[in-house]
Amino acid sequence: MYALVDCNNFYVSCERVFAPQxxxxxxxxxxxxxxxxxxxxxxxxDLGLKMGxxxxxxxxxxxxxxxxxxxxxxxxxxxxxxxxxxVLSHFTSEVEVYSIDEAFLDFSGLKWLxxxxxxxxxxxxxHETVKQHTGIPTCVGIAPTKxxxxxxxxxxxxxxTNNVLLLETPAQWEHALSEISVDTIWxxxxxxxxxxxxxxxxxxxxxxxxxxHWLRRHLxxxxxxxxxxxxxxxxxLDWNPAEWDEDDQLHPNRASRHSVTCTRSFGxxxxxxxxxxxxxxxxxxxxxEKLRRHGLAAHVVTVILGTDKYAPIAGPxxxxxxxxxxxxxxxxxxxxxxxxxxxxRLRRPGTAYHRAGVLLSGLEPEGQGQLxxxxxPAADQPRRQQLMTALDGLNARFGRQLVRLAAQGVAKxxxxxxxxxxxxxxxxxxxxxxxxxxxxxxxxx
Amino acid sequence: MLTSxxxxxSASLLTTRxxxxxxxxxxxxxxxxxxxxxxxxFDLARHLFRHPASTFLARVSGDSMIGAGIHPGDxxxxxxxxxxxxxxxxxxxxEGEHTIKRLQHRAGQPWLVAENARYAPVPVSQEAGLxxxxxxxxxxxxxxEHQLTQVK
Numbered sequence: 001m002y003a004l005v006d007c008n009n010f011y012v013s014c015e016r017v018f019a020p021q022x023x024x025x026x027x028x029x030x031x032x033x034x035x036x037x038x039x040x041x042x043x044x045x046d047l048g049l050k051m052g053x054x055x056x057x058x059x060x061x062x063x064x065x066x067x068x069x070x071x072x073x074x075x076x077x078x079x080x081x082x083x084x085x086x087v088l089s090h091f092t093s094e095v096e097v098y099s100i101d102e103a104f105l106d107f108s109g110l111k112w113l114x115x116x117x118x119x120x121x122x123x124x125x126x127h128e129t130v131k132q133h134t135g136i137p138t139c140v141g142i143a144p145t146k147x148x149x150x151x152x153x154x155x156x157x158x159x160x161t162n163n164v165l166l167l168e169t170p171a172q173w174e175h176a177l178s179e180i181s182v183d184t185i186w187x188x189x190x191x192x193x194x195x196x197x198x199x200x201x202x203x204x205x206x207x208x209x210x211x212x213h214w215l216r217r218h219l220x221x222x223x224x225x226x227x228x229x230x231x232x233x234x235x236x237l238d239w240n241p242a243e244w245d246e247d248d249q250l251h252p253n254r255a256s257r258h259s260v261t262c263t264r265s266f267g268x269x270x271x272x273x274x275x276x277x278x279x280x281x282x283x284x285x286x287x288x289e290k291l292r293r294h295g296l297a298a299h300v301v302t303v304i305l306g307t308d309k310y311a312p313i314a315g316p317x318x319x320x321x322x323x324x325x326x327x328x329x330x331x332x333x334x335x336x337x338x339x340x341x342x343x344x345r346l347r348r349p350g351t352a353y354h355r356a357g358v359l360l361s362g363l364e365p366e367g368q369g370q371l372x373x374x375x376x377p378a379a380d381q382p383r384r385q386q387l388m389t390a391l392d393g394l395n396a397r398f399g400r401q402l403v404r405l406a407a408q409g410v411a412k413x414x415x416x417x418x419x420x421x422x423x424x425x426x427x428x429x430x431x432x433x434x435x436x437x438x439x440x441x442x443x444x445x
Numbered sequence: 446m447l448t449s450x451x452x453x454x455s456a457s458l459l460t461t462r463x464x465x466x467x468x469x470x471x472x473x474x475x476x477x478x479x480x481x482x483x484x485x486x487f488d489l490a491r492h493l494f495r496h497p498a499s500t501f502l503a504r505v506s507g508d509s510m511i512g513a514g515i516h517p518g519d520x521x522x523x524x525x526x527x528x529x530x531x532x533x534x535x536x537x538x539x540e541g542e543h544t545i546k547r548l549q550h551r552a553g554q555p556w557l558v559a560e561n562a563r564y565a566p567v568p569v570s571q572e573a574g575l576x577x578x579x580x581x582x583x584x585x586x587x588x589x590e591h592q593l594t595q596v597k
Contacts, residue, residue, distance in 0.1 A: 020578070021541030086498035133499035133526050135578075435501060444521065444536060444545045445507040 001107040001142055002235070003123060004149040005088060005130070007081075008137045008157070010101035011039035014080045015070050017135035018434045018442055026067040030055050033265035033355075033425035034071050054310075071427035075436045083134045091126050096239060104146055106239060116168045123164040143167040146237045147230035150186040151176055151204070170233065177204035177231065187227050192219055208232065260296070262287040263304060263357025266423045271352045276305075277340060278409035279423045283358040284339035285401065285408055288332040291360055292388060297328035299362030301335055303342035306355040321346040328364050331384050332391065335360065336405055356423075493583055499526040501579065503536070510534070510545055512560030519586045521545065523579035538576040539567070545581065 007013060011029040016022045026043035030036065037044075037053050047065050049058055055069075062069060081100045089095050094106035105126070107113050113122055123140040130138050140163060141153025148167050155176055156165035167173040177185075183193030185204050195218075201207050207215075208231040215224035229236045262283040270276055280303060291298060301323045309317050321342035329335060339358050347353075394403045401408070413419045432440035494500040505519045513534060515521060529535045531550045536543050537557055546557035546567070555575045558566040569575045 020538045020543065020576075023541075083498045133496070135525065441520075442501060442503040444503045444505050444543055445509075 001113070001119060001144055002146050002149040003105040003107060003126065003140055003142045004098075004146070004153040005084075005103050005105065005126060005138050005140050006153050006157075007084060007101040008139060009039055009041055010081075010136070011070075011072065011077055012041045012044075013136050014077050015073075015431055016041075017080070018431065022068055026065055027070070028058075028062070028067055029070045029072055030429070031072060031265075032427075033267060034428060035265055038072065069429050071430040073431050073433070075433050076431065079435045080134060080136060084130055084136055084138075087130050087133045088126065090129070091122070094239070104149065107142075116166055119168070120164055120166050123166065124162055127163050138163065140164045141167070143173065144233040145230040145235045147186050147227065148173050148233065151180070154180070154184070173231075173233065174205055174208070177208055180204045182207050185227075185231075187223070187230075188219075204231070258363065259359055259361040260287050260290045260294070260298070260363070261357060261359040262290070263355060263359075264423075265306075265355040265425050266353070267426045269308070269352035269354050270423050271350060273347065273349075275422050276343060276347060276353065276356065277407060278421060279356050280339050280343045280358060281336050281405060281407035282401070282409070282421070283356065284336040285332050285404060287358050287360050288330055288335045289392060289395070291330040291335075291363075292366070292392060295366050296363045297330045297366040298325070298335065298360035299328050299364070300324050300360070301338040301342060302359040302361065303339050303346055304355075304357040304359060305343070305346050305353050307351065308354050319346055324362070328362070328366070330366055331388060333405060336407055340407065494522060494524070495582075496524055496526040499579075500524045500582070505545060507545075509559040509561050509564045510547075513547065514586070515545070515560075515581075515584050516586060519584050521581050521585070522583040524582050525579040527580040527582070529577045529580050534581040536578040536581065537569075538578055539569075539573075543578060548575075548577070 012027045015027060015029065022041075024043065025041070026047055026049075027041040028037050028044050028049060029039040031038045034055055036055060037049060037051060037058060040049055040051065044067055047061060047067070049061060049067070055062075061067075077100060085095060085097055085103055088103055088105060092105050092107060092110060094109060096104040096106070098104055107119070107122070110122075113119060119142050123142050127138050127140050130136055139153055139156040141149050141151065141156045142165070143149040143152045144167075151173070152165045152167045155167075156163055159165075167176055180203065181193075182188055182196050182202055182204055183190065185207065188196070188207075196202070196207060201210065208228070210228075212225060212228045215228040216222070218224065219227060226236045264279070264283065266279070270279070284301070303321045303323070304318060305320075306318045311317070323338040323342045325334070325338060335358075343356075391403055395401060401411070404411075409421055411419070432442070434440065434442040490497065501523050503521050503523060505515055505521055506517055508517050515534075523536050527533075529548050531548065533548050534545065535548045535557075536545050537548070538544075539557065544557065546559055549556045549558050549566075555569040556566050557569060
């Protein structure tokens with residue numbers, strides 16, 4: 001049996017842990033650069049505020065109802081997510097972190113846990129313990145496969161008693177499948193959903209009732225066949241458990257990662273080469289650091305530049321350039337060099353860009369790469385690695401990006417005052433770094 | 446191929462990712478007698494906090510708990526996994542605000558009691574209900590900059 005534990009309105013719930021006066025009040029959290037609504041409390045949903053809606057469009061409604069607005073505080077959400085996963089790991093050692101607010105638990109190792117009533121009670125304890133220990137409310141869906149657990153979780157939110165729902169028998173999950181449209185099934189993309197609906201297969205149950213070979217033929221071969229089995233209670237999706245390191249920190253499995261990205265919207269549009277260079281170098285350095293944290297190296301560097309999403313002109317709003325490396329690397333200066341090379345190809349003088357990013361892909365575990373046909377092993381490789389270890393150590397100790405490449409720009413002006421880069425995003429409503437910043441620590445009166 | 450003793454050590458003994466600092470990285474000379482007795486340095490948080498996932502640090506700004514040795518500017522550790530009892534120092538939620546007080550049960554009713562005569566004890570009414578955010582487990586108090594002078 002699998003359980004999917006999903007945190008309710010996660011970002012809003014994190015804010016409420018440190019601001020109890022916001023219980024029962026409408027609250028929203030905005031995306032990077034205060035762009036769109038990305039998390040809403042139930043009260044905010046009830047007011048008709050929509051997920052993903054641009055902030056400037058929902059502003060009248062927000063002000064009319066005095067909705068509390070937060071800029072996103074990812075340092076806080078990341079720390080709370082880590083705490084939730086740590087609590088979950090007391091219930092089973094098999095935890096797969098699926099996203100910042102969702103995790104799968106595999107119960108198959110718990111041999112005593114077979115009866116439906118026991119499973120429900122165990123799910124209930126998971127929910128209550130996470131709430132007690134971290135303050136974060138969750139829903140728990142339990143079923144024989146991950147796909148059905150996802151469905152059970154959805155139903156737990158809508159009609160669960162005490163936030164827990166178990167789909168134990170075929171009759172139970174068939175009933176649940178009959179009540180959902182086919183596009184809400186985990187693993188059915190929007191494109192397939194349209195195709196299926198056109199064929200008259202509009203509910204989850206109609207899809208499950210098609211023969212296995214039909215899904216194999218029409219829904220992407222093995223992927224379709226796996227989906228059919230998952231919908232019939234036969235687990236066949238990969239299990240990518242998180243890994244624990246010596247410090248009891250949990251890391252999502254390496255195998256489950258296909259890319260590492262760092263993208264940001266700018267506070268105001270940028271067209272100067274110097275500002276764009278600094279921004280892209282900063283994103284490359286952050287992505288490289290993330291890569292090293294996961295023990296990975298990348299072969300492909302993609303630079304992303306975006307123009308105004310809302311501009312009334314035709315044509316693409318996002319442009320990318322791809323630079324490939326002969327050997328996999330997680331070295332900040334190599335990756336930054338490649339990113340800047342991509343940027344110089346991509347940038348059109350005079351064009352104002354609203355966002356930029358760096359995506360690293362073609363990932364492999366570090367130190368296991370195959371050498372390129374024409375490349376010799378770099379003699380200074382161990383020294384480069386030492387340099388990066390020292391860099392990461394210093395930045396972990398003295399604050400993010402304290403030691404950096406000059407290409408990233410400087411953090412302080414000539415007078416020694418800390419300055420935000422010109423491209424920095426708007427974050428007018430961010431809450432303090434309650435759990436991760438000594439200067440902004442949670443305060444008690 | 447092994448190029449030095451150091452490579453040999455790192456290949457065979459160290460499976461963890463964090464490398465301890467060896468006193469003797471070269472195969473020449475007498476090895477440090479302490480290398481066989483490497484211990485990790487103290488990690489206070491790990492030593493003190495029984496439940497790291499549910500323990501949160503906070504800075505105290507008020508003086509209502511001075512009698513309990515909690516001064517303005519002190520750090521406190523608050524554990525959400527502990528059951529509050531009569532006499533526990535807790536972080537409670539009163540009218541939507543966090544407050545640090547001692548919890549007491551008097552004649553069947555919970556009270557939030559300051560440790561400073563300037564603040565009156567507050568009874569928790571039945572309708573408001575007692576909302577305990579967490580139990581305070583430790584105080585970290587710095588002994589004041591003015592007493593500390595570094596050896597030149």
